[in-house]
Amino acid sequence: MKITTVEARNIHYISTMVRDGEGHSHPGKAHDAYLPFLSITCDDGTVGYAIGGRMDVHTLQHIVGPALIGEDPFMREQIWQRMRTWQRLHPSFTDRTLNALDLALWDICGKACGQPVYKLLGGYRDKVPSYASIMVGDTIPGGLDSPQAYADFAVKLVEQGYTAIKLHTWMPPLIPKPDPKLDIKACRAVREAVGPEIELMLDPYHDYSRQEAYYLAKELEALDFLWLEEPMDENSIASYQWLQSKTKLALCGPETAAGKTQNRAMWITSNAADLGRAGTEDMGGITAVMKSVHLYEAFGMSVELHGGTIGNLHVLGAMGIPGKYYERGMLHPLLDYETPKPWFTRLYDPMDREGMVAIPQEPGLGWNLNMEYIQDNLL
Known part of the structure; x- marks a missing residue:
């Protein structure tokens, strides 16, 4: 061939x-x-x-x-x-x-x-729980223009079957300056709206200072959030070591930092994060991500995958360690995620009423x- x-x-x-x-x-x-x-x-x-x-x-x-x-x-x-x-x-x-x-x-x-790709990779499970990944905040009426708008949308997502939700909050250039206090207002509004049983995560502005990131982490601890993603420049492993030592909240990373598996090895051995982060688009494909999955497994760590990609879905089907969730989205009150794009005949990641997404079973991807x-x- x-x-x-x-x-x-x-x-x-x-x-x-x-x-x-x-x-x-x-x-x-x-x-x-x-x-x-x-x-x-x-x-x-x-x-x-x-x-x-x-x-x-x-x-x-x-x-x-x-x-x-x-x-x-x-x-x-x-x-x-x-x-x-x-x-x-x-x-x-x-x-x-x-x-x-x-x-x-x-x-x-x-x-x-x-055979479906996840079985060629080894095969571990045929469905995975998903979380609703909410789009970055905006100033659009009826969109994500306030903490209350996030809360109202979160309630609708829970009604659809999601048992976990991740917020992306406001970032420049739509607001003049990132504001961790505004981020927390949205996180608090969502927690109050959905109650204690729904798992929540935050992916905020990616270049906060140490003190701003520390503020976020301590507030999210009190709100019982599951993890915090990349609140600081990921090139500064020392900043993540510093924050990881000062909070009980799980830190998840690196996400977009260059270096594929080698960089993730540095994060692991530096104790810079509690949860690993990888993704097919960020790292160069399924082949690259599986290398990192086995690396995290060797260190007794879980790894969460970045993005609702078909490649990530197959990796999740083959992983014998957590990733707990498939990232489904990006979602927005004014957009319809459930209707396939015109280049698809159907969604590759439909979700059931229990918040589960099945791994595609067709040969290939x-x-x-x-x-x-x-x-x-x-x-």
């Missing part, structure tokens, strides 16, 4: 999401948008796909793609290690782009074997792609 074709293109669609200056998503006016799409075809006709994830189409088509022609897609580790070294001199070859390549290869192998829509809108 050999790779014969690598094609990376964009899909045109109409979006009602916009990104602010820092890259956070919010509801917005309808506008033209473009979604990256990768397909890798083998000589037996098997095709692997990756879609979205802010991969770099030009890099995949013109730099990475030609190097894959003639390769055996089952040699995933060899290909991943080779491509990892290419990142050094190709700055456009980001971990998100490496992730797309890795996902498509896993999709091929699952289809060729007639289980994208459920609407190929007619995709072909009609490829650029």
